[in-house]
Amino acid sequence: MKVDISLLLERLQTGEVDAEMELMNCVYFELKKIAAKALAGEQREVSLMTTDLVHEAWVRLLDQEGRVRFKNNLHFFGAAAEAMRRILVDRARRRSREKHGGKLVRIGLDDVEIEEPAAASEILDINDALEKLDGIDSRKAGIVRLRYFAGLGFEEIAAVTQYSLATVQRDWAYARAWLKVEIDRSRK
Template sequence: MDDDITRKIAAAGHDAAQRDEAMRLVYGDLLRIARAELGRHRRGETLNTRALVNEAYLKLFDRDGADFENRKHFFATAARAMRQVAIDYARARLAERRGAGAEHVPLDALEGNPLPVDAQAEQLVGIDAALEKLAGLDTRLVTVVELRFFAGLEVKDIAALLGVSEPTVKRDTRVAKAFLQKELGEA
């Protein structure tokens, strides 16, 4: 099944029918990722799971056809698209409430605990800026963070997607968290 999905995603490109078929095959996975993402952002949000998946779909296929090399590339891109949608939403919320203070939330709050978008939009925007800086140093670290914290994937799933060992994913997570904590502490 994974090979079938990979072929359909890779072939989707410019063909709307093939994109729709690829989307049908991965829609359940994207909903699971969206639920994990939104589970971190509860408490009065207006962005729901299907809206997040639909917005991510538009980001994934808004170019002149999307070229995904394989399943890993597709899901990493989907996780990044969902992160961008959540960050865009947080920025919009900040624009609506300029000047309102928000409490400091440590990076560890992302793991396993809800992080409400409305209440902590500033922290999400700060994390996004730190991730952009980290991307300039090591893109795999950012991919691990996106897949683990934004997409809610388990270490073993990330290892399989990236073709690395579970200890490598755990090590990458520790390195990325240390970098982000340093960046967020200086901000």
């Protein structure tokens, strides 16, 4: 996240035609890193690769007029991580629905069993618990999003949020414990 994209974001907001392509060129590899971390917990599916997740998130980041509205680099990458999280949650929900065979064992053409990734239910559990935490303490939920979904380190989160490193580490420890308890409670 060393690239300063603030100027490109400003140019994009003013409607400069080439700013979108320049922005994508500047942030593409960083978005791929975020996507790889977001997909790390899932079993690889043929239907969703890192590149696919980046492209789908990119589309979601743009509004109807093709302009993004972000304050700075950190806001942009946080929004990208959130878009990827939502994409994974949406996909997990679709896979879990019975009408899509979410709980059925799949049989391939050669009678080989192909099971749905276990991570789908985990993503949904984390998302539900994270939404509850967001209602209770949005700062801690934001730190979880940056750490878990964007893959940022504690120092990076402190820089992004402008909280002290100690606060970020305390909030992470608390939020992690709270989410574990909440997820365990919801599974009972």
